[in-house]
Amino acid sequence: MKRFKKILKWTAITILSIVIIFVIVVFALQNKKFDAPFPNLHATNDSATIARGKYLAFGPAHCSGCHTPTEDHEKINMGEELPLKGGLNFDLPIGTLYSKNITPDDETGIGKLPDSVIARSLRYGVARDGRALFDFMPFHNLSDEDLVAVLSFLRSQAPVKNKVTDNELNFIGKAVKAFLIKPVGPDGEVVKTITPDTTAAYGKYLTHYVTNCRGCHTNRSLMTGEYTGPFFAGGLKFEAADGSYCVTPNLTPDKETGKITGWTQQQFIDRFRLKKIIAASDMPWDQFRNMSDNDLKAIYQYLISLEPIKNATGPTYVAAASTKK
Ligand code: HEC
Ligand code: HEC
Incomplete structure (x- = not known):
């Protein structure tokens, strides 16, 4: 019994020390600095x-x-x-x-x-x-x-x-x-210059590095931002404080689960000229509305050129009331 108590005591002390060291390290690393080149x-x-x-x-x-x-x-x-x-x-x-x-x-x-x-x-x-x-x-x-x-x-x-x-x-x-x-x-x-046109190649540049369609229409960890799903297959969830949420749809040209499958290029452009339809949407529709037809054509061409990925992401918006049990 005595021995058991001793082991228990030392286990508790060890765990506590680990926790304390962890907390100290976490705080010490808050000012961690990184190096990177300064672009000229x-x-x-x-x-x-x-x-x-x-x-x-x-x-x-x-x-x-x-x-x-x-x-x-x-x-x-x-x-x-x-x-x-x-x-x-x-x-x-x-x-x-x-x-x-x-x-x-x-x-x-x-x-x-x-x-x-x-x-x-x-x-x-x-x-x-x-x-x-x-x-x-x-x-x-x-x-x-x-x-x-x-x-x-x-x-x-x-x-x-x-x-x-x-x-x-x-x-x-x-x-x-x-x-x-x-x-x-x-x-x-990184390229020095890229000429805007209506090709899928320019669409790739936009969706990956400018408009960030990829960043939102791909599942990722909300802790670290790391990608956890296939690019453009959707499924990233944006939850509001009241429990309502938006989910990004699948933008790959999958026959059953692709959101824009069957949309013509003109329908795609027309959707971008509208204001937000879902008021709580996290997608920056107000900014994307200002995009040129050519940029939208390039994006459309790129999206329809992607490998289709089957991924049913469910409704794009779920209101707070319907999330209550
Ligand atoms: C999706 C939202 C989002 C978009 C789009 C965005 N920013 Fe930011 N930006 C942020 C957030 C959030 C931070 C702070 C991040 C942090 O503190 O780690 C930030 C930080 C910055 C900083 C500060 C960096 C520093 O050294 O402190 C600059 C500069 C900046 N953004 C410029 C821009 C420019 C220019 C654009 C458009 C070309 C842009 N941002 C688009 C969200 C955004
Ligand atoms: C900040 C995150 C974010 C970014 C960036 C983003 N989206 Fe979205 N997108 C969403 C969310 C959330 C929804 C679901 C709510 C909605 O329909 O507005 C959505 C919905 C959509 C829909 C369905 C619209 C409908 O009428 O059903 C299409 C199409 C779409 N996005 C395409 C794109 C394209 C193309 C880009 C890049 C130009 C893009 N998205 C960038 C978050 C984003």
């Missing part, structure tokens, strides 16, 4: 370049969908172009993240950040302070030319003072940050 890219005053950057920001790359606060979204829905002053909250199992102010305000925005630092964040997923960014933005393989266009547009905006709340991670989030989050960089070679 610089903003210009060229008006065509700025216009391209603006088109990307308010259209396919939908910066304006994420870098504006919720209270601005109704006006954006009515077609207004509002400043990218940040502050949108993303409520995740790991805590709440906030998009940053990306207007050129010196104190609260990107005014004092060199071009190379912003370019590094977007391409290599390393934030201004060296920490790994949570992988919300798919722009790692944005061409040099498009990245310069985005930088040039960012610099051309009027500065707006808006101090954004720091990310609030819970303990699980801190542990995930300490051990699992690494900067996500480009896959393969």
